[in-house]
Amino acid sequence: MDLILENLAAIDDKLSQRHIDLDPNGYFIIYVDRAEGLIHAKHFTNIIDDRGLAVDPETGKVIPARGKVERTHTTVFSGRTAKELSVKIFEETQPCPVTQLDHAAYLGREFVRAEVALVTGQEYIQD
Template identity: 85%
Template sequence: MDLVVEDLAAIDHKLSQRHIALDPGGYFIIYLDREEGLIYAKHFTNVIDDRGLAVDPETGKVIPARGKVERTNTTIFSGRTAKELCVKIFEETQPCLVTQLDHAAYLGREFIRAEMALVTGQEYVQD
């Protein structure tokens, strides 16, 4: 059976539309610094309210999923590869900031995508 890139992209696009439970341990904003050759992951804390929405622990306001949000990160991680970032976040940081396995899997996928974009020069947009 031949793998068709468009078919694989369609599967990923469809899966990206599903509902996910938010991690009470917080969330990460991932971006590249091409000049430094690094992938960055900023960690932000949040509280999950009774509706399942992420809320700013300081203001109690819902954190929007889209658009610009003015918040201060708690930690910034950087690495040259996805593996280096995963070791820093999941093995070296105690207690671990990620409390759900699906969130850990998502971050691993995103770090690989970011690494590939860094290596190939392609644009990286966090899913």
């Protein structure tokens, strides 16, 4: 069983290193609030420049992928489950803040991971 889990973790780790095109409608910071029993997804807008980099629409500066970034979110979506959060973002919000299918799939995976962490008490770190 441990070998199977190690193989699955290796697959995920490798796939986490691949190139992805950024969604021109923005990105989400996902976190768990145990006191409230909620998963939160803060949405931030961005612009994708001609190099494929995310740029802050207010400052014109490239948004770094690592490290602390001081930006104001446009919306916070919250739900008790991955499904509830997905419905709020993808079905109830018009226009939808997600424009790419790979971004939608990524968010679904992350919402499930956050829900599992919330239910089990494990730490959640967004991939």
